[in-house]
Amino acid sequence: MNVLEFTFLVWAGSLVAGFLGALTGLGGGVVLVPLLTIFFHVDLRYAIGASLVSVIATSSGSAAAYVKEGFSNIRIGMFLEIATTLGALLGAYLTAKVPASAIAIIFGVMLVYSAYVSRRTRPRTEVEAPPDPLATKLNMNGTFPDTSGLRSYNVYRVPTGFGVMLGAGTLSGLLGIGSGALKVVAMDQAMRIPFKVSTTTSNFMIGVTAAASAGVYLSRGYIDPGLAMPVMLGVLIGSLMGTRVLVKTQTKLLRLVFSGVIVLLGLEMLFKGFTGGF
Amino acid sequence: MTFRRELDEQKLENLIAQLLRAGVVASALVVIAGAVFYLGTHPRSWVDFRTFRGEPEELKTVHGIVSCAFSGQARCIMQLGLLLLIATPVARVIFSAVAFTIEGDRMYLLFTLIVLAVLLYSLFGSFLTA
Numbered sequence: 442m443n444v445l446e447f448t449f450l451v452w453a454g455s456l457v458a459g460f461l462g463a464l465t466g467l468g469g470g471v472v473l474v475p476l477l478t479i480f481f482h483v484d485l486r487y488a489i490g491a492s493l494v495s496v497i498a499t500s501s502g503s504a505a506a507y508v509k510e511g512f513s514n515i516r517i518g519m520f521l522e523i524a525t526t527l528g529a530l531l532g533a534y535l536t537a538k539v540p541a542s543a544i545a546i547i548f549g550v551m552l553v554y555s556a557y558v559s560r561r562t563r564p565r566t567e568v569e570a571p572p573d574p575l576a577t578k579l580n581m582n583g584t585f586p587d588t589s590g591l592r593s594y595n596v597y598r599v600p601t602g603f604g605v606m607l608g609a610g611t612l613s614g615l616l617g618i619g620s621g622a623l624k625v626v627a628m629d630q631a632m633r634i635p636f637k638v639s640t641t642t643s644n645f646m647i648g649v650t651a652a653a654s655a656g657v658y659l660s661r662g663y664i665d666p667g668l669a670m671p672v673m674l675g676v677l678i679g680s681l682m683g684t685r686v687l688v689k690t691q692t693k694l695l696r697l698v699f700s701g702v703i704v705l706l707g708l709e710m711l712f713k714g715f716t717g718g719f
Numbered sequence: 720m721t722f723r724r725e726l727d728e729q730k731l732e733n734l735i736a737q738l739l740r741a742g743v744v745a746s747a748l749v750v751i752a753g754a755v756f757y758l759g760t761h762p763r764s765w766v767d768f769r770t771f772r773g774e775p776e777e778l779k780t781v782h783g784i785v786s787c788a789f790s791g792q793a794r795c796i797m798q799l800g801l802l803l804l805i806a807t808p809v810a811r812v813i814f815s816a817v818a819f820t821i822e823g824d825r826m827y828l829l830f831t832l833i834v835l836a837v838l839l840y841s842l843f844g845s846f847l848t849a
Contacts (some may be wrong), residue, residue, distance in 0.1 A: 442765070443766070444757075444761060444762055444763070444766050445758060445762040448754075448758060481768070483768040484768055486771045487768050494801055494805070497807065498746075500808070501739040501804070504736040504811075507736075515732065519834065522834045526837040530840070580827075648739075648808040649812060649838070651808070652806075652808040653837055653838055655805045655841070656838070656840075656841030656842035656843075657844070659780075659805070659842075660780065661773070662772075662774035662779050663774075664774070664778075664798070664801060665774060665778075666753070666757075666794045666795075667794065670757070670800075670801075671754075673747075674751070
């Protein structure tokens with residue numbers, strides 16, 4: 442393929458990925474790496490570099506929309522970013538050490554898992570327990586706007602959440618993804634932060650986490666402008682379009698289809714990883 | 720008291736979000752400018768990302784990218800746009816540090832500075848080790 446054809450096709454593919462990712466809430470970054478490696482035969486390292494850049498674009502680009510709603514908790518976010526950024530640095534260093542086939546396998550597992558998480562309904566018993574003393578000390582308990590004014594919430598199990606975030610950051614740095622699903626799991630399930638607060642706080646953490654590994658990627662030569670350019674512009678435009686129509690459309694079927702695509706891509710990554718396709 | 724604090728933080732968050740968006744728009748414009756130049760100069764040459772070769776020195780460091788971009792090379796201009804994009808979350812963390820300083824929240828100022836140190840190490844660390 443020549444430059445013009447390649448750039449256009451990658452741009453169009455990234456646009457669709459960003460659009461579907463935003464529309465279904467599953468994130469576009471997660472399908473980018475399989476898309477680039479399986480269909481465009483891009484080397485895994487270049488693909489991871491380009492994907493990570495697009496993750497920053499969508500996170501920063503959609504911050505305004507999230508902040509307007511007033512759900513994000515900047516203190517929880519900043520504290521947990523200590524874990525995610527350190528994890529991201531570790532992950533970015535590991536990318537150079539771990540063989541490509543192992544990264545592909547981890548990626549495949551991650552894809553299948555994230556599709557599974559998005560299908561599962563979360564059985565959560567609301568308990569009126571006293572908050573984690575650490576959370577109180579860290580001034581994390583907050584309020585968020587509800588239909589009946591401001592509702593307050595408590596934060597639990599801070600060390601567990603911090604630990605999961607360390608893992609989420611490592612995965613993000615290793616695979617060049619936002620790992621938003623895992624971040625939400627840490628906040629929503631472990632720390633029992635209200636779902637809306639978890640998702641919005643996660644969005645603003647994703648950009649900072651990705652920036653921590655992006656510097657390492659850059660200095661290792663994983664970020665090629667010829668590839669990252671169409672990916673970043675495509676995902677950015679696609680995800681902005683996706684968030685626009687988010688409220689208006691019935692997304693249940695689309696979510697199901699997109700989850701199916703993610704599982705298939707995950708299995709393909711696993712297969713190629715095990716058969717030495719990378 | 721806490722309610723009042725939430726309101727002020729909300730305002731600040733709004734401002735930061737606007738700045739982030741401006742950063743993304745600015746970096747996208749730089750990338751587009753470089754892309755027009757890049758696609759215009761050699762649209763028919765072949766691309767191959769199958770094998771990893773790494774990037775040349777001028778595309779790997781902050782200093783290299785900036786000086787190369789100002790010499791007018793298309794690939795470097797695109798890379799400068801991507802570098803601006805990577806810098807937007809860093810700017811966000813710096814704003815948070817300022818906000819915590821104004822509020823007199825020392826504990827969170829410390830947390831923010833730790834995050835900032837990690838980010839700066841990632842971006843400029845290659846200078847320290849090289």
